[in-house]
Amino acid sequence: MLALIKSPYTRRTLMCMSAAALLWSGSPAESTQAARYHTIPELSSGSPAPADSKETAAADRKQLFEQMGAATGIPWYRFAAIDQYERSIARKSKKTAAADSTSAAAKPRLTGIMIPAPVWSGPLNPDQDDKQPESIRFFGGFGLDGSGDGIADPESDADVLYSMARHLLKYGDSATDFNIGIWEYYHNGRAAQRVSQFAKLYEHFGRLDLSGSAFPLPIGTSYAYRSTWGTGRSWGGARIHEGTDLFAPHGLTVRSTCFGIVETKGWNRYGGWRIGIRDIENRYHYYAHLMGYEKSLLRGDIVTPGQTIGWVGSSGYGSPGTQGKFPPHLHYGIYRDRGITEWAFDPYPLLKQWENKEFRLLRQNKKKK
Template sequence: MLALFTNHYTRRTLLCMSAAALLWSGSPAVHANAARYHTLPELKSGGPAAPDSKETAAAARKELFEQMSAATGIPWFRFAAIDQYERSVAKKKTKSDAAETGTAAAKPRVTGIIIPAPVWSGPLNPDQNDKLQDSISFFGGLGRDGSGDGKADPGNDADVLYSMASHLLKYGDSASDFNIAIWEYYHNGRAAQRVSQFAKLYEHFGRLDLSGSAFPLPIGTNYSYRSTWGTGRSWGGARIHEGTDLFAPHGLTVRSTCFGIVETKGWNRYGGWRIGIRDIENRYHYYAHLMGYEKTLKRGDIVAPGQTIGWVGSSGYGSPGTQGKFPPHLHYGIYRDRGITEWAFDPYPLLKQWENQEYRQLRKNKKK
């Protein structure tokens, strides 16, 4: 697909001109009609050759998102957000997925969006592997031909992205319209929230790679920690410790460990003054027992690794304002969302990894 445009600048110019023409045309309905005839070249075997690194894979996805954005007027970061949500809930391209979508498991894909066969072909379509757009439309299926090869193929990235674009354009082009369209697709409020959060992160940073990290306390300061995962708790009933306690002086800076968006902020009777941050991998980073927050930080704000979010304290185990029932420390937990449920996992290995990375970087900087 990308081979059609051998010159980088020519490709960019064509994309910009296409996008401008579509945007000048007006309403979402006009965008949808124009996009129907703006065909992207067919992706051979479902996509280009398997990328040899995460960087080239991300570049290929970004290019696809930008091309579909030029064709439909939908911002690239909305396609990226849907794609990342699908990846984060671990929809693996297994044989069962291939059977569900009617695609061959051996065909490489650039994007991670998988549209189930009943949604693609229509729930009452007798041919659940249907690739004819007219019959798919007759049975109310989502599948569309976005590559111009005459087939609506759920194994072709251009077709999948264009089909999703057609769904989104039914609802309008504002951020709230996008949220409604996502809810109507997944019928899951959690999914709609996650996709919206991811879109906001991608829009803010302007890139797909948001994989940076930082240790939650300043490296070189006075702190100590060990693995405390799964130990019993002495307050609040029968429960286990879902995190790692990092003991440190009262008032020591607490930092964001990731690129993310502030999802929760306020009092929790177990965690005291706590803050929760969602990253692009759909992980929820939980910081508890704080003395207080960075005063400008609020829910919905975007943070970066190493950014100050609060200070170590001893709040919690009671009503709002309860302090001093235990030594000052940061409780750090991490949870993964799988679409329906969210579960905690031991953060200790990640904390050691992040700490070692920062120490290595400090040593490297000193040698310069």
């Protein structure tokens, strides 16, 4: 089975998948014992993938998810969704990042799933660095041996994914069971929602790279905008402006800026008819003061960059249906979720980047003609 794993980088992290029987065995004790019969030779650690091999690392990561999925019955996109959620909420100090860099040089990882020591080893385990499956199990820890080497290492992708798989399979293998398993792991409704959204996006598109973008208004049309981040607002109480206003004719098309999933849709007394879209980077794209929505678009639907989602209007600042209290424009905001809190940041630099990119593509297409 190892011959099927062409990338040596993946070989360092993946168990021999011929041990599928091991993964489906009854108790953790039986799994550990069975694993000893499928132990693969120790491989040299090597160096982590270079920074410019992002595509290669993504391909290796997807291959890892697919092969673990084949062994456990859990679809690859569910592993990918958990991994992406963990990446999106990761916050590292310079000291932690330096330590991780040193560790990665010795033992590179493909995934970003980090299981806290008290969870992995057991909260009452006196050895919070415990890697022995038997003692971890005794103290009610999460960690299991998925590579067949006799240890449960939280820095091993195979061990981490296998441990997560065994946790999820306790609740079943349907989409609903998966959501329950995720909630039971994080005990956080927002986390469960995000992982479910990411899994839906990965399943729909069938790939990890969902990094495309588009300017929210059609390039070449009549619009104007400048940086309005942080300016004062008085209606509804003292507050600051968390976004950029793009002034445009009433009824101009509003487009999705990203690959994402419709999270909110409806009336907000500040934003009027508004729509919110969550992307794979755990960013929430907020479009407000719309005249109306694309009729076919519903909550939970998947959108792509440049897809029509509504039209510029002047709704808001009152009860449902209030219009005309200000000139027609699109209020565009963007928020980042860090697991516990969600905070806004200035979208103006991204808007300029997306606009310039589309102008360049437009000029290139004209030259080709």
